[in-house]
Amino acid sequence: MSPAVKVLTTVATVTCVALTFAPTSASAHGGKHRPHHRAAITVVADGLENPFQVARAGGKLLVTESGAGRIVTVDPRRKNRVRTVVDGLGPNAAAGAVAADGRIYIGTGEADSSAPPGPYPGSSVLVARKGKVTRLADLMAYELANNPDGQTQFGPGGEQLDALSNPFSLLAVRGHGGGVLVADGGANTVFRVSAKGRISTFFVPPTVNTGACEGRPNNDEAHTGCDAVPTGLAYGPRNTIYVSALTGEAPGEGRVYVLDARTAKVRKVISGFTAPTGIAVGRDGTIFVSEVLEGMPEGEPGPEFDPSTVGQIVRVSPSGKRSYAQVTMPTGLVLAGRHLYSTAWSIAGFLGIEGAGQVVKVSPKAFRR
Numbered sequence: 001m002s003p004a005v006k007v008l009t010t011v012a013t014v015t016c017v018a019l020t021f022a023p024t025s026a027s028a029h030g031g032k033h034r035p036h037h038r039a040a041i042t043v044v045a046d047g048l049e050n051p052f053q054v055a056r057a058g059g060k061l062l063v064t065e066s067g068a069g070r071i072v073t074v075d076p077r078r079k080n081r082v083r084t085v086v087d088g089l090g091p092n093a094a095a096g097a098v099a100a101d102g103r104i105y106i107g108t109g110e111a112d113s114s115a116p117p118g119p120y121p122g123s124s125v126l127v128a129r130k131g132k133v134t135r136l137a138d139l140m141a142y143e144l145a146n147n148p149d150g151q152t153q154f155g156p157g158g159e160q161l162d163a164l165s166n167p168f169s170l171l172a173v174r175g176h177g178g179g180v181l182v183a184d185g186g187a188n189t190v191f192r193v194s195a196k197g198r199i200s201t202f203f204v205p206p207t208v209n210t211g212a213c214e215g216r217p218n219n220d221e222a223h224t225g226c227d228a229v230p231t232g233l234a235y236g237p238r239n240t241i242y243v244s245a246l247t248g249e250a251p252g253e254g255r256v257y258v259l260d261a262r263t264a265k266v267r268k269v270i271s272g273f274t275a276p277t278g279i280a281v282g283r284d285g286t287i288f289v290s291e292v293l294e295g296m297p298e299g300e301p302g303p304e305f306d307p308s309t310v311g312q313i314v315r316v317s318p319s320g321k322r323s324y325a326q327v328t329m330p331t332g333l334v335l336a337g338r339h340l341y342s343t344a345w346s347i348a349g350f351l352g353i354e355g356a357g358q359v360v361k362v363s364p365k366a367f368r369r
Contacts, residue, residue: 040366041327044341045074045082048357050350051343053096053169053278054332061334061341062104063359064097067349071097071104071128074359076341086128090118094126096332098180100172101195103129105180107167110140123165125182125193136197139165139184148201149188149227152220161219162186162227169278169332171233171241174261183230183243190230190243190264203264205230205245205257212250226250232279232290232333240267244276244289256289273314280333280340285318288340290330292347307351313342315367325366 049067056062060073062085069089075081086097086104096107104127111122120126123140126133143165147153155161166186173179178195181202190203205228209215213226226248234242236258245255254273257266270287278290294312297305311329316322331346340362348356 040363041325042361042363043079043344043358044076044361045080045359046357047080047355048072048082048359049355050092050348051346051357051359052094052331053098054334054341054343054359055098055170056334056336057099061336061359062097062099063343064094064106064332065357066092066094067357069093071106076336076339076359076361086133088119089126089133090120093118093120093122095167096169096183098170098172100180101178103127105136105170105172105193106133107170107182109168110163110166110186123167123186125167125170125180125197137193137199139167139182139187139191139193139199142191142199143184143187143189146201148204149207149223151188151218151223151227167191168231169233171235174235181233181241183233185229185231185246188228188230190233203230203243203257203259204228205243205255208247208250208253208255211253213248213253216248216250226253228255231277234279234281234333235261236281236287237283237285240281242279242281242287244273244279246275246277247273249275249293254289254291256287270316277331278333278342280335282335287314287316288333288335289314289316290327290333290342292329292331307348307353311344313340313362313367321369323367323369325362325368327360327362327366 048065051063052066053064063072069091071086073083093108094106106126108122108124125137127136163186167182167184169183171181182191192200192202207223207225209225218224229246230243231246232244236242239261241259241261243257247253251274254276256270258268275293276289277292280288295310308328313325328344329346330342332343344358344360345356
């Protein structure tokens with residue numbers, strides 16, 4: 001039951017190196033081996049703290065600014081037109097948020113026992129309406145009672161073996177009843193939470209046992225391999241929902257599951273990604289997948305390491321051809337009309353770089369094969 005934000009601890013080893021760098025418009029546009037036209041990537045908002053999910057909210061973008069403990073709207077037509085709509089969530093408590101049913105749904109991560117308690121319970125779905133924030137659903141209680149992925153949760157001494165519930169991103173449910181789907185990386189499950197707070201299991205992606213994941217030790221012998229760790233959610237054409245899965249951060253073992261939106265039956269599995277954290281799907285079936293750690297060196301990086309070169313977005317055409325845009329540390333993705341928006345420098349705060357987070361518009365010109 002690997003936590004959805006396990007990726008954030010992976011990069012801690014480069015903190016002292018990253019402190020010597022700072023993002024600029026050039027570094028946001030540049031690429032270590034994929035140079036772009038200057039206008040290929042445009043900064044829409046900067047100065048953010050660990051921006052994770054980005055979603056549509058009318059003509060604005062709704063951004064979860066996790067490091068600042070707030071949810072903001074960004075006007076994509078005017079640079080740095082940022083407005084706070086929910087505040088006081090506590091630093092690094094929320095990873096995802098969407099607007100639906102006349103309110104904002106927010107996912108809060110599993111509480112850290114070593115940190116001071118936050119203002120709202122972890123492993124929950126909160127709702128904010130007219131400035132008031134309340135708890136709608138207790139994901140941890142559901143996970144403890146139902147354990148959808150079937151893995152052993154506690155050791156013989158009662159010790160917690162891994163993350164239990166750690167929601168990462170949300171997707172508004174279309175149609176009757178409303179509510180949201182929640183990609184819970186800790187539970188290895190996509191939950192459905194109704195507008196009234198009822199929780200149900202929507203989809204449990206399987207443990208992966210291929211490539212670098214084969215035989216990897218896990219919570220118990222029955223579930224060896226890499227936990228799926230669902231991260232991103234998006235609607236696709238022909239009544240589908242796409243789910244990106246971190247898959248233990250194993251290189252090349254990340255997955256995208258294409259589900260029937262009504263039954264959650266798997267229609268297709270697309271593999272070959274590395275630690276995907278976000279997904280967006282075009283009307284024609286073109287897929288965009290963010291890889292926040294692409295290019296991160298293994299072990300301790302040398303003094304020449306430049307964190308601005310870490311990360312990319314993969315575009316997969318309907319025919320399966322892939323191309324790549326170098327965007328620094330992207331996490332959340334969303335298509336608004338014809339435009340693709342991404343968070344950037346989304347984990348910079350965990351590298352000791354404050355106020356580096358961005359929201360960027362990624363032009364088709366940014367993608368190279």
